[in-house]
Amino acid sequence: MCYKQHRCMNGGRTMRFKRICVLLAALLLLPVGAASCGRQREKVELRMMVYTERASSSDPLLESIYAAVDDFNFGNTEIVLKTEVYPDPQYLDKLNALAASNQLPDLILFGPELEARVQKFAKEGALAELTPCLEADSEWYSSFREGAFVSSEYEGKIWSVPITFQANCIFYNTHFFERANIRAEEIRTWEDFLEACEALKSAGIPPLLLDGDDNRVARFADYLLQRKAGIEPFETMLDGSFDLALEPYAEVGGMLNALMEQEYLPAYSGYSHEHYRKYGRDINFFEGEVAMMLGSLSSIGGFQREDSAVKGLVGIMPFPQLEGGSGVQDVWFAQAHSIAVSTDNENQEAAVEWLKQMTAEEVQLDLAANLYRLPATKVSLETAQFNGKDELVQADQLLSRPLHVLDFDRSYLGSERETAYENAWRGALLGQDPAEMLEQLQEDAAAVADMPEHSLQN
Template sequence: MKKKVLSVLLSAAMVASMLVGCGGGDTPAAPAADNAGSQDTASAGDEAGGDGVQEITWMFWDDLNATEDLISIGYRDTVERFNKDYAGKYHVNVVTTNLEEYYAKLNALVAAGETPDCFIVSPGPNLDVYVDPGVAADLTDYLKADGWLDTFNGGEGAFSQQTYDGKIYAVPLNIAAACVFYNTEMFEKAGITTMPTDWQGMLDACEKLQGAGYTPLTISAGTAWCLSMLAGYLCDSEGVDLAAIDSGNASWLDSNVVNATNKLVEISKYFQPTAAGDTNDVATANFYNEEAAMLIQGSWAIAQINGANPEFEDKCGVFAFPGTDGRVIAKSDSLAMSANTAHPEAVIAFMKYFTDDTAQKYTAEVGGKIPVTTVEYDASKAPAQLEYVMDVFGNAKSTFGFYNESMATTEAGACFDDAMVAIYLGTPVEEGLATVEDFYKNNVWNK
């Protein structure tokens, strides 16, 4: 059966505050501008080859040659398809790094005047730091020139988190939701027949799984945003208002923040013993290798799970994080262009390959992410988990973003990440939250 992603659903997801992912690791300080107001500094791929081919660079947060992640493999195919189709005219060279080091290495290139012509980025503060100093180019005219913008679900609404003062600075590639992935066989053997819908139900499920001899939950505190994503769900379920905190009308020491953080400590007794040092990749592998019953992660993990262990797909279920009153963390990875690229036409042509029908069908039918365009895809070919994620979105009342990507600054998000890890490792809740409060006093509220 052909399935077209509903415009209303996707527009709502994109218009709302979005996280993420998934593209974050430790969030670095904002980069200095790459002489964005001047054309004296060339971006990394400015030189044309000796045969007149325009060479551009794209920076990405995974090794495209070694990866098992199906979305990354799709991106590799897109690069190869672009280079083949534009042979003799354009050629893209890929600069890769691991997820945790991505932004630090990107910022180092920006500071050195070697900004990649094209780079992947998450909406929110991680994009702000490239828009504000003029590192990222305005893409509005390119999107409107030939109807490209109209191919996106919701039109301009799809770009709400990439738009500043009416100008669009990045192109979304896909949509993902943060959900609870679970091992259906382990749940059945533990006697869990209905999925948790509230916090007590989540704790009860963990207790049953542990009683059946399973590790209930795998998570990464070694990759801090993974732990803070869980903390973000808990804060939102307690009614924490980030906008009120940013404006100084609420505090990180308020009772609802304390209650949420106490819940994080409460559920941490069900984490795998190595959670403190495990990276995101290791924590995810614990799940698809059936060493733990649940994984709280974005639906981008579908591509990683199915790529590494295809046979696990049949026993991988998905449900919405419980107790959030229908609110879901949503994320879109995006592409930005250097304001100093010497070959903007080549970069735009490259970006369009990520949003053409071939790439967007692959996004759904193989990668298990939700496309951002109006493309029709064959739902029968898509990973089983995508249908579950679509159900989560379909039942969602609203979406919100990763906490560390929704705060006043990237540094504030990093401070929150660090505080959640410290609290998990044993720092008293109020003491850990006081470090975030102090950061806001010194760097947000007094600015």
């Protein structure tokens, strides 16, 4: 095997290739005993931090990663990759402890809920900058889809390599849209969206679902807030000041409540399912009982289940634009799974080989097919592997065009502020006075002493 040694980190030194097989031909010309080409290169050992044991994992992502590890190690005479498992409930605590003691393993897996930590550890010098590596291999760098690095950047540099990509969108039941004579491609503005809701309601079809348990009320409000006021409200939350202007919050709160007043949402919206089941019947998008649902692309796996009532009946559309709003109107809220390389690693060239393995076409297609998430790279989903997975192919087409992505995740606020933020929007949905809602949110946020530092990438 011809092993390429990459010099692409720690100051961006020029890439240098050492090809062992080129030397073999030269050595054949030397007298016997003049040199030993049978000397073994010391095998590089890499350690990667993951959150689930292989034997107990029901997580398709981890199953795919373990399979990729097997492929990487098979026949590899120069690198061996091993996993270090820290169970999910303790994963973040262990990650923090290892970083603080400069004992991070060579590679770290970050899920969407931990992407805020990429910036934190990059700022603290715990992660190796990967920008020089990517720039040194332009073919690899250009293979990533638009917006893939949204969760990997800090101060204009890249600190982790994405392996999957997902975004929040509106799913709709194509059968219900046909019944109500609605064309999804004609829903571009908020007014178009409200007209579609009214047409669905008139046809006796529940228009929209925002599950309180899944915090989709807050994500729906995020979209409206971004369309109305841009990224400034999110920046004031992330810098810890929570100095929130009343006007955009009041308007968005009123828009949410209007959905309830017009009966476009079920009566339990904003409450938990447990609360609603005491008073009436729950409705479910997956069971074909409501026309639209806001959710992440990871929901697609549920649509494909054999017991799903909407299998083959789901379309995807972006969140509508808000006419007169100051925000960029084609923004998608997006997140990624990614892998970072620690500065404690002494074999960063070998670590990059693993990152390239995880972003190779075959692995990316397997991840997309198994996880029902978009690949991080521009691989084509127009293959037999994705027959019957129309929603994923449709999402890939929507998100392959030029677009803007925003990585705001409420977990960046810290758990207490996150809860306060979600409760505020539930209150607005149920008719709480916007000024009172905002005052309570600022009061709750100020009561929290600390907050993870994060800067917004878009």
